[in-house]
Amino acid sequence: MTVTLQLPLLSRLRTETRDQHDAIEQTLRLMDDDLTAEAYRRRLAQFYGFYKPVEARILDGRGALAAALAVQERRKTPLLEADLKALGQATACLPLCTKLPPLVSAAECFGCLYVLEGATLGGVIISRHVGRKLAISPASGGKFFDGYGEHTGAMWQQFRTAIATFSSGSDEQDKVVASARATFEALQHWCEGK
Numbered sequence: 058m059t060v061t062l063q064l065p066l067l068s069r070l071r072t073e074t075r076d077q078h079d080a081i082e083q084t085l086r087l088m089d090d091d092l093t094a095e096a097y098r099r100r101l102a103q104f105y106g107f108y109k110p111v112e113a114r115i116l117d118g119r120g121a122l123a124a125a126l127a128v129q130e131r132r133k134t135p136l137l138e139a140d141l142k143a144l145g146q147a148t149a150c151l152p153l154c155t156k157l158p159p160l161v162s163a164a165e166c167f168g169c170l171y172v173l174e175g176a177t178l179g180g181v182i183i184s185r186h187v188g189r190k191l192a193i194s195p196a197s198g199g200k201f202f203d204g205y206g207e208h209t210g211a212m213w214q215q216f217r218t219a220i221a222t223f224s225s226g227s228d229e230q231d232k233v234v235a236s237a238r239a240t241f242e243a244l245q246h247w248c249e250g251k
């Protein structure tokens with residue numbers, strides 16, 4: 058008899074998206090020693106173009122995510138708007154990504170939110186780098202990467218609990234992982250200008 062051991066969903070997500078995480082890190086180049094304010098502003102504008110339509114779909118206050126989490130406080134679009142304003146960039150004219158994965162079912166929304174919430178972990182490191190290299194603080198254009206600030210660990214734990222609870226009552230782990238991968242892929246294409 059063959060027994061297939063199923064890893065917990067969060068381990069699967071981390072393992073099965075690692076290649077994509079590494080690729081996007083390489084593409085963004087936000088940790089470069091010679092990061093410029095202009096390159097930083099351009100990346101924020103790209104994130105705005107991606108997060109705005111994605112959050113309008115998955116953090117709209119309805120559906121499975123809203124039932125499990127206080128989604129309002131997880132929206133990053135307002136932080137991106139504040140940062141871009143602080144850096145003198147109008148947002149009304151910025152392009153928005155239209156090539157998004159399907160973000161309808163609970164599994165699809167959880168998979169996508171895994172990517173967005175995980176980004177707050179790397180954000181802590183990026184925030185420090187941007188502060189050191191460009192002297193940009195949360196008050197002067199660095200709110201997005203500062204994310205939840207000192208609450209980052211607690212917010213991540215809360216998300217982990219919510220997604221683990223969802224997956225324990227569902228057999229849709231493959232769909233969650235597929236959606237996380239589709240989200241990374243869409244972001245990668247968007248950031249590469251494809």
Ligand code: HEM
Binds near residue numbers: 081175176
């Ligand atoms: C220069 C860019 C980036 C750097 C340096 C970076 C760095 C990191 C680091 C150090 C962690 C692990 C934190 C920990 O375990 O405490 C992490 C986790 C994560 N990051 Fe990034 N990151 C970057 C960009 C991104 C982006 C753009 C996304 C997606 C939008 C992302 C999604 C994630 C996810 C989902 C995790 C959680 C992995 C897990 O434990 O399951 N990261 N990142």
